[in-house]
Amino acid sequence: MKAVICTKYGAPEVLVIKNVEKPQPKDNEILIAVKATTVNSGDVRIRGLIVEGFLRIIMRLVLGITKPRKPILGTIVAGIVEKVGKNVTSFSPGDEVCGSTGFSFGAYAEYAVIHEQSTIIHKPTTANFEESAAILFGGMTAHYFLHKAGISTKKNQKILIYGATGSVGIAAVEIAKYYDAHITAMCSEKGVDLVTQRGADAIVLYTQKDIQDLQGQYDCIFDAVGKITKKQCKHLLKQKGVFYSVGGLEVAKETKEQLLFLKKLYDMSYIRANIDKIFTFDDIVQAHHYVDTGRKKGNVVVKVSNEEVNIISKNVAEVKI
Ligand SMILES: NC(=O)c1ccc[n+]([C@@H]2O[C@H](COP(=O)([O-])OP(=O)(O)OC[C@H]3O[C@@H](n4cnc5c(N)ncnc54)[C@H](OP(=O)(O)O)[C@@H]3O)[C@@H](O)[C@H]2O)c1
Structure with missing residues (x-):
């Protein structure tokens, strides 16, 4: 699969698109064919190691000394479940989902895996993938x-x-x-x-x-x-x-309940996707440059155009959609 690899900390050009092995879901995980992700302030902060003073040392210790230990950055996913692990009960292949991989990262890719109990839900039915991704971070x-x-x-x-x-x-x-x-x-x-x-x-x-x-x-x-x-x-x-x-040391916790709350408010038209710009996957470097300006209004979305999704059910033979 295609993925954006963060080769070291630095300017957006450290991000390089490469072919890497497609992840496989463990027993409690789902494999998502990613249709949209976002570039947010957290992503550019990690890519550029944009923190001050002693926090830079802490960030290197937590994320990786010279480059992120998890080289595929990105936390927000909206896409289609392609395959589920054998113990998964709340999602099925073909489900349209959105969520956050959090500190597992891995969203800047054609496929991502996430634990079913983690921050992942069925996406709002009235939102497309780009909109579903935008409302989360x-x-x-x-x-x-x-x-x-x-x-x-x-x-x-x-x-x-x-x-x-x-x-x-x-x-x-x-x-x-x-x-x-x-x-x-x-x-x-x-x-x-x-x-x-x-x-x-x-x-x-x-x-x-x-x-x-x-x-x-x-x-x-x-x-x-x-x-x-x-x-x-x-x-x-x-x-x-x-x-x-948001500027202190406190990191906002991410929960499934928050996602369900946002979905409810989206369905009630209290929240909107508020998309400033949409970039293609190949233009991820430009997307990071734009978010680096600190001037975006609302959200920046990246469309991930993976090939057709192979829905692989637990019990049924492979079906193409
Ligand atoms: N603690 C946590 O857990 C946590 C979680 C998420 C985010 N954050 C932090 O929260 C901050 C905001 O995140 P974000 O994603 O919302 O950022 P963002 O979307 O990149 O924020 C950009 C917006 O900030 C406005 N802005 C820039 N300078 C400003 C100023 N001096 N006064 C008022 N508005 C200003 C800009 O408007 P104009 O260009 O029109 O001024 C622009 O619309 C980031 O520093 C991020 O790292 C912390």
């Missing part, structure tokens, strides 16, 4: 931090979302809207249309106003781009108000 992160902040516990909260136009930020706007929050979105002029469409009640341009100069009282301030500190906005928090940021 930012959605899971926003879900994690907003639920920690207690978004589901109280109606009509006042929330300020800083950096509301990235994949995490725009998903946070959508999820907060679902919980009837009053949303103030901070973004640049280029993001105004997007945050307005997705439900922001008020907009502050960070290009014109510093957060330190804002006035108001919020139940929650969520920094979705990791660019501000609690100290800068403490005066904006109500007495029991909370501040969360």
